[in-house]
Amino acid sequence: MLPFLRLLRKDLESIRWPLGIISGLSAGLIVFLRFKLAGGWHEDLVGILMAAPLMFLPFWLFWQSFQSLRTEWREDTVYTLLCLPVPGWQLTLSKLCTIAAEYTVYLGVVAAANALFNPFAGEILASFPASWLLRNGFLFYLIGLSQVVSSVIFIQLAFVVSKMVGRLQGLVSLWTFFLAFWVTGRMGGLLEPLFRWIPAVPLHRLFRLDLIGRPIVSYWDAAPKISQGLIIFGFFWLTGYCLENYVEVNG
Amino acid sequence: MMNYADQAVFVEGLRKRYPGAEALRGINLQLERGQIWGLLGPNGSGKSTFLKCLVGLAQPDGGLIKIYNQEPGRQARKLIAFMPELDHLYRWMTVQGTLDFTAGFYQDWQAGRAEELLDFMRLKGEQKVGALSRGMRARLKLILALARKAPLILLDEPFSGIDPSSRERIVEGIIRQFKSEEQTMIISTHAVGSTEQLFDGVIFLDQGEVYLQGNAEDLRTEHGQSINDIFKEVFV
Amino acid sequence: MKIRRITVLVLLALTLLFFLDLKFSGLSALFRDPSKKGISLEMDLSGPNAQKTQHFAWDREQVSALRISDHWGGEIRVAGTEGDQILIGTHLIAKAASASRAEQLLEEWEVLERAEKNQVSYELAGQGPSKGNLKVIYQIQAPPGMKLLLEQKHGMVNVSGWEGDLRLEGQHAEIFVTDFAGSLAIKSNFSHLDLKNIEGAVIVEDAHSTLSLDLINSAAGYDFDLNLNRGDLSGLLPSSLELEETGERKKLRGRVGAGANPVKIKGEFSTLTLSLKD
Numbered sequence: 001m002l003p004f005l006r007l008l009r010k011d012l013e014s015i016r017w018p019l020g021i022i023s024g025l026s027a028g029l030i031v032f033l034r035f036k037l038a039g040g041w042h043e044d045l046v047g048i049l050m051a052a053p054l055m056f057l058p059f060w061l062f063w064q065s066f067q068s069l070r071t072e073w074r075e076d077t078v079y080t081l082l083c084l085p086v087p088g089w090q091l092t093l094s095k096l097c098t099i100a101a102e103y104t105v106y107l108g109v110v111a112a113a114n115a116l117f118n119p120f121a122g123e124i125l126a127s128f129p130a131s132w133l134l135r136n137g138f139l140f141y142l143i144g145l146s147q148v149v150s151s152v153i154f155i156q157l158a159f160v161v162s163k164m165v166g167r168l169q170g171l172v173s174l175w176t177f178f179l180a181f182w183v184t185g186r187m188g189g190l191l192e193p194l195f196r197w198i199p200a201v202p203l204h205r206l207f208r209l210d211l212i213g214r215p216i217v218s219y220w221d222a223a224p225k226i227s228q229g230l231i232i233f234g235f236f237w238l239t240g241y242c243l244e245n246y247v248e249v250n251g
Numbered sequence: 252m253m254n255y256a257d258q259a260v261f262v263e264g265l266r267k268r269y270p271g272a273e274a275l276r277g278i279n280l281q282l283e284r285g286q287i288w289g290l291l292g293p294n295g296s297g298k299s300t301f302l303k304c305l306v307g308l309a310q311p312d313g314g315l316i317k318i319y320n321q322e323p324g325r326q327a328r329k330l331i332a333f334m335p336e337l338d339h340l341y342r343w344m345t346v347q348g349t350l351d352f353t354a355g356f357y358q359d360w361q362a363g364r365a366e367e368l369l370d371f372m373r374l375k376g377e378q379k380v381g382a383l384s385r386g387m388r389a390r391l392k393l394i395l396a397l398a399r400k401a402p403l404i405l406l407d408e409p410f411s412g413i414d415p416s417s418r419e420r421i422v423e424g425i426i427r428q429f430k431s432e433e434q435t436m437i438i439s440t441h442a443v444g445s446t447e448q449l450f451d452g453v454i455f456l457d458q459g460e461v462y463l464q465g466n467a468e469d470l471r472t473e474h475g476q477s478i479n480d481i482f483k484e485v486f487v
Numbered sequence: 488m489k490i491r492r493i494t495v496l497v498l499l500a501l502t503l504l505f506f507l508d509l510k511f512s513g514l515s516a517l518f519r520d521p522s523k524k525g526i527s528l529e530m531d532l533s534g535p536n537a538q539k540t541q542h543f544a545w546d547r548e549q550v551s552a553l554r555i556s557d558h559w560g561g562e563i564r565v566a567g568t569e570g571d572q573i574l575i576g577t578h579l580i581a582k583a584a585s586a587s588r589a590e591q592l593l594e595e596w597e598v599l600e601r602a603e604k605n606q607v608s609y610e611l612a613g614q615g616p617s618k619g620n621l622k623v624i625y626q627i628q629a630p631p632g633m634k635l636l637l638e639q640k641h642g643m644v645n646v647s648g649w650e651g652d653l654r655l656e657g658q659h660a661e662i663f664v665t666d667f668a669g670s671l672a673i674k675s676n677f678s679h680l681d682l683k684n685i686e687g688a689v690i691v692e693d694a695h696s697t698l699s700l701d702l703i704n705s706a707a708g709y710d711f712d713l714n715l716n717r718g719d720l721s722g723l724l725p726s727s728l729e730l731e732e733t734g735e736r737k738k739l740r741g742r743v744g745a746g747a748n749p750v751k752i753k754g755e756f757s758t759l760t761l762s763l764k765d
Contacts, residue, residue, distance in 0.1 A: 006355035014343065079339035082308055084356050085328040129588075164494045166270065172498070179501050186508065244325065246490045249308045310490055 003086050007094035011068065015098055022060060023106050026053035027113040034117040043120075050118050053110045061103055061148055065155040068095045073163070078249050088244030089237060096152050096236075103148045107141065136207050150232050154180040157239045163247045180235060188228035195223035258317070259284045259403055259435035260305065265314035267300050267459075274300040276459040277314070284402075285431045287449050289467070289478070290439035292456035293486050298439040299336060301456065302405050305437075306333045319402055329357070332401035334392045336408040336439075340380045346391060347376030353395050364428065365398035371424060386417035393421055397428040404429075404436040410446065422446060443479040453478055455485055536582050536589030541598055543575040545607060552606040552634040553627070559611060560641040561623040567649035568628040575609060576626040589620075596621055631669075657696075684764075688748045694755040702763045708744020709763070713737070715754045722761035 030050055037046045072078040081091060114121040125133060154177050162173035200219040203209065258281050265278040274297045282288055290298050303309035305316060307323035321327040340349055346369070354360040369376065372390040374383075383391065389409065396404055406425075410418045422445065429436060440446060453470065455463040462485060463470070467478055474481050550573055555563050568574070581592040596613030611623050622642075629635060631650040639660040646653060650668040657675040664671065668686040676694040686703040702709060711728055713720070715737040724730070728741035743763060752759065 003356050006352060010341070010344075010352055014341070075342070076335075076337040076339050077341055079308065079333075079335040079337060080341070080353075083306055083328060083331075083333050085325050086356065087325065161494060161498070164490060165498070166491055175502070176498065179498070179505060182505055182508075183501065245307075246310060248310055249303065312489060 003084070004090045004094060007084075007086070007090060008097055011094050011098040012101060015064070015102060018064075019102050019105060023109040026056070026106070027109050029053060030110070030113040030117050034119070037119065047120050050114065050120070053113075054107075057103070057106060057110070060106070061099055062151065062155070064102060065095075065099050065152045066159065068098065069156060069159045073250060076250075082243075082247070082249060087240060088242070089240030091243055092153075092156050092236065092240050095156070096149060099152045100145060100148060103145060104141075107144070111137070132208055139207060150184075153232055153236045153239065154184075157235045160239050160242050160247055164242060166248075184228050184231045184235075187231045188224055191227035191230060192224050195226045198222050198226065257284070258282060259319060260437070261315070261317040262305075263315040265301070265304060265316060266312045267297075267304060267309060268312050269300075274459050275304070275311070278456075278459070278461055280454065280461065280464065282435065282437070282452070284435050285433075286451035287425075287429060287431075287436045287438065289443070289446070289450035289453040290437050290456060291441070291443060291453055291478075291482055292439075292462075293441050295458075296441075296456045297459040298441070298456055299407050300459075302333070302335075302407050302437065302439060305403075305405060306331055329359075330402045331405060332396040332399045332403070333405045334396040334407060334409060336411055338388055338392075340388060340391065342379075342381035344380050345376065346374050346378045346380060346383075349380060349391065349395070350376075350398070353398075357399055357401075359400040361398055361400055364400075365394060368394040368398055368424060368428065371427070372420060386413050389413050390417060390421060390424075393424060397424060400430070400433065402434060404434060406436065406438045408439055408441070410440060410442065418445070422449060425449060443482045447478045450478065455482070457486070536586050537593050538581070539579045539593045539597070541577045541579070543577075543600055543607075543609070545573045545575075547571045547573060547630045547633065550602075550605055550607050550633070552636060553629065554606060554608040554636040554638075555625050555627070556608065556610045556638040557623055557625065557642055558638070558640040559622060561625070562643045562645065563625045563627070563637050563639060565627045565629055565635060565637070565644075565646040565649055567647075568630055570628070571630060572628075573630065573633070574628040577609065578624040578626070579611070580622045580624070582620050582622075592620060598623060598625075686748075689750045689752070691752040691754070693753070693757045695757065696754075697758040697760075698752075698754070699760045700750075700752075700762070702750065702761075704744065704763050706744060707747035708742060709748045709750045710742050710746035711739055711750045713739035713750070713752045713754075713759070713761075715752075715757060715759060718754045718757040718759060720759050720761070722759075723763065724761060725763055 030053065033041070033046050033050050037043060072081055084091075115125060157180055158173040158177040161176045162169040165172045200221050203220050260280060260282040262278050262280040265275050266273075267275040278297075278301065290301065292298050300309055304311050305318060305323060307328065316323050318327045319330050321330065341352075344352065350365050350369070354362065354365070372394060374387060374391060374394070378387075380388065380391065393406070393409060396406060409421055409425075413421065425436070425438075426449065438446070438449065447467075450467045452466050453464070454461060463481075465473075470481060471477060476484075548571075553573060553575075557563055577598040579593060579596065579598060581589040581596075596611060598609055599612035601608045601610075609625065611621065627635075629649060629651070632652075634652040634654070635646075635649075636654045636656075637644055637646075638656045639662070640658045641660065643661045644655060644657065644663065646664045646667060648666045652670045653664070653667065653672070655662060655664075655671075655673045655675070657673070657678040657680070660675070660678045662673070662675065662678060662680045663683075664681075664685065665683045667682075667684070670688045671682070671685060672690045673680065674692045675696050675698075678693075678696040680691075680693075680696055680698040680700075682689070682699065683701045684703055685701065686705055689700065689702070691698065691700075717735045718737065720730075720737050720739065724739070725741075725743050727743055728739055731738040731740070739761075
């Protein structure tokens with residue numbers, strides 16, 4: 001476990017500055033807009049601009065996921081990484097956890113800035129009990145996190161495959177990323193019958209949807225997501241295995 | 252079945268192709284333990300590719316490699332301390348941070364030796380790697396390889412682009428730290444010069460093939476000239 | 488080189504499978520997330536945490552118009568009565584994390600009555616931030632001939648067996664009018680309107696809704712003037728009507744019978760199904 005923690009610490013330390021700057025700028029933008037709203041800017045415009053940091057998040061994480069591996073090759077530190085006597089999955093897991101940490105910190109900073117300075121968010125916050133907001137906020141955070149994790153795994157797979165092919169790497173990684181999505185959906189569909197015995201998840205209870213004001217009953221059939229999760233886990237394992245055994249440093 | 256256990260490195264029919272070039276063309280080598288081997292050849296002769304194949308950073312297209320009776324892979328990496336020619340250091344780390352990071356992965360890391368080497372190579376722990384000169388970074392890379400009690404040490408062009416004073420210090424460092432009863436070392440270089448004194452044995456690599464291999468002293472006697480002169484005769 | 492070749496072969500094989508899948512399943516099926524179809528959603532009206540009922544009554548002579556405004560996803564139910572009184576029952580339902588919180592909401596909120604000249608209005612009013620946790624069901628018994636103004640957002644309107652002047656405004660609403668005679672005027676968007684057994688004048692101004700209109704034919708007849716921009720029009724249309732299509736625009740004009748009742752519908756992105764029964 002110690003080697004993995006070393007890797008994780010190294011990856012976390014490497015993102016300190018970019019994460020700090022981006023989070024700071026996003027929070028700064030929200031504070032700036034708060035003052036501009038008081039100064040007479042149109043509230044629709046301010047509302048849209050205040051949502052911009054959240055809309056920016058997926059793009060930022062997508063870029064970071066790709067960069068976290070690409071930088072190792074570009075700066076030749078991949079020699080250090082691939083010489084380490086650790087399983088490949090620890091190398092990819094460490095980067096995955098780092099992106100998850102970026103997601104968490106960035107989301108936390110932007111959510112806090114919105115809660116404090118965004119008057120539109122304030123109205124929503126005032127409409128629901130704090131415990132409900134925390135519970136649902138956490139559940140939405142987990143849903144987002146699962147999306148982030150699966151995307152990062154696809155990106156890592158695409159990157160490693162492109163390195164194994166060696167030529168037209170940009171194109172190969174894009175196409176692999178696309179194929180990975182397709183395979184996950186289709187293979188997930190094939191495996192789904194195996195998990196039909198799992199009871200449906202009562203979303204209305206999980207999210208306490210009754211507090212929205214419209215009594216809603218909603219169930220979510222978890223079988224497809226579980227089967228897709230298995231495929232994604234398979235991709236994660238495959239990426240680690242290939243990274244450890246087949247990927248080369250630059251010629 | 253052949254027993255490779257008494258050899259540090261056993262290589263048979265090793266081939267490696269890159270798109271448009273054949274880097275290694277059937278290398279056969281058996282390197283005894285406890286010696287310093289000079290892997291000599293001009294640029295492009297396949298020295299780096301050969302070392303990368305030993306570590307597992309390049310995948311051979313054919314042939315067999317055994318490192319202390321192990322195939323290249325995770326287990327073999329525990330036995331190898333590799334210093335690549337390229338700058339593979341994280342530039343945002345400090346010197347001490349780099350040592351600590353590396354130490355965490357290897358049970359054979361010797362903190363005392365690392366400290367001693369740091370002092371000997373005139374580096375300071377708090378210095379940022381990105382702020383070091385090329386010679387200083389080369390010395391740091393050497394510390395990372397030599398601070399381990401690894402059975403096999405691979406140094407790829409450790410003197411490339413290094414100023415003479417750093418070069419002398421590196422050579423001295425290698426001589427001081429090498430433990431012949433426990434370790435084997437392969438040093439690749441395209442300029443023999445003053446490093447000749449280091450080698451117990453030499454391998455001349457030319458266009459991906461072994462041109463000449465043998466005990467350094469025997470070759471000197473046989474050819475009646477120094478290894479450096481043989482190198483010049485063969486390659487220049 | 489060997490692993491490179493294997494990787495390329497696997498990628499090519501998957502690409503081939505992908506294109507076969509594309510050919511036989513179609514583009515939309517390829518990336519459909521199977522977990523999305525597994526979400527079921529329905530409203531549960533049973534078991535409110537707390538409920539408060541208010542009753543109001545007016546003599547028909549005192550009131551000529553009744554206005555109900557509901558913006559919170561409740562229901563407005565109207566039925567005809569032979570009596571002389573207008574009866575309004577309101578059920579205020581509060582949903583909250585606890586029964587005590589729901590009771591508190593009921594104390595803070597109530598249906599407010601306002602009377603101006605000959606018109607009375609009802610609307611939810613109160614203080615506090617939890618308006619979204621409340622829902623009102625209005626049950627109205629209305630004598631014929633009066634004017635009803637009903638506004639609904641996100642909820643439902645159900646008018647059945649009534650005669651008079653009905654004006655509806657709906658946003659994201661479900662509107663059902665059945666067995667109605669008189670004058671019907673509707674302004675709606677993003678709603679579903681089901682108007683059955685309607686006799687009389689119908690004027691609709693709509694955007695983005697689905698509208699089904701079943702008219703009952705009578706001696707007075709109808710004068711149709713339908714204008715649809717980027718919408719769909721279907722149904723059993725009398726042959727006396729003339730349909731004109733220009734680009735994205737559809738116009739339906741013409742008379743049936745004496746043409747005394749105007750049917751004027753203006754729709755943007757609306758889906759209209761029209762039928763005329765004898």
